Amino acid sequence: MLVLKNWDTNLRSREKKTLWSFLFLYAFLVLISLFFVAFLYYDLQRELFLQHQKEALSNLTNEQINRLRTLHVNFDKERLYPRDERFNSAIYDSGLHEIFSTLRSQNVNLYDDIYIKEHKIYFIKELESYYLGARYIALEVPEPAHWDKKIYRTLFLYGGIIFALTVLIGYFLLKLLLRPMRDAISLLDRFIKDTTHELNTPVNTILSNIEMIDPKQLDPSLLKKINRITIASKTISNLYDDLTYLILSHRLSSHDETVDLKLLLEERLEYFSLLCESKKIRVGACLEANVVMSIDRKKITKLLDNILSNAVKYNNIGGTIDVELHDKLIRISDSGRGMDASKTKHAFERYVRFDRSVGGFGIGLSIVAAIAKEYGLSVDIESKRDEGTKVSISW
């Protein structure tokens, strides 16, 4: 029953994940469009502000032009460019060459009529009479402090409200859209759950009953048949374990203990011995004593089982399996059909993205990857086509 509950929460959390990633994307898009609108609004407001400034600046410019006129008439006696503490100014001839300037900025865009640059407002006007040869005059006044504060306040207020509203609407819309899908998924899940659950009892019944049979009392041909049944049941039992593990995911709380790996490997090899015999696979073991690991016994068993079962499954009849155990290293090599180097890479990729992809390389390897990740073990697959595969687990 615990299994079922966890499976449920697992689904919920996945759904939540989708929901969140969608919401994130949605919010991001909303933000982009909001920024765009805000930008337009800001630009418009700035334009309005500049239009307001224009009148005052135009008056200042006329004052300056009058001074230039006086200077023009008296240029034989007077050479001092008229200055004003309220603004800086510059004059340019019709070839846009600077005649004189008190501006801070060197580059003035004479084609514009008013603009803001580096916290200064620039106003450009064309003269009717070119006093001192000046066709254009540019005025530079400091930008009034915080003139755009109000604009920003409006933008943040309304932007925030609209953003919150759209995200809220998006959330409810998505929930609405997801409902039929969720129903379908939970139907499927319930089916898988029930099936898995129903598998357990009959398989265990078969296995425990076979164990009760005394092989010595059987004639060889019946023993052979019984062995085949044992192998088949164990395969189903393994599959059941894998499914359960997947359903529980790594939500399953771990009961770590000190595990003697030599003993465990011997036990697992014994478990697979019948299967190996049936394929006439020779198993070689070179196991160092006293190599221990602090890990959940069930999980390390699952990990080893999956690698061993692959080694058997993909092996040739009469092939070999070599199991080595050294300090901080377990190596399981087989003489199976192997796979291309490019595919190992692929398997590794899947391994990294375990959570989302079950399949491809098989459930088994995904589970190996998940357990390895949980305990920080590194799993290295080395494979050559038609020569075999070598899986090394180090920590």
Add this chain to the structure above:
Amino acid sequence: MVKAVGLFFICVAWAFGSESVYERHCVPCHKDMPVKIDKFFYRYLLKYSSETEVKRAMTHYLKNPTKETSILTDGLINRFGVKKKTMLSDVALSEALDTYWETYKVFNKLK
């Protein structure tokens, strides 16, 4: 004819040594006029603004002076009468105008 005059002026230029065409040719005639030559310059500047424009307009006028194209007010032009076409070659005229411009330009003179 024009060439001969041009040659004559070049000879004169030799005779007078380092003095520029402007000083030799324009200044003496303008010196005695009640309106000084710098006033003409600033009138041109007022109307044409840039160096190239001013020089172009002056060349045009000096080569072909008419009452209509003169920059002077009607009162003044009637008083002085339209001046005669310049006798200077293109090169000499442009040299004279260069000096004229350098003498009265506003660039680098403002403080």
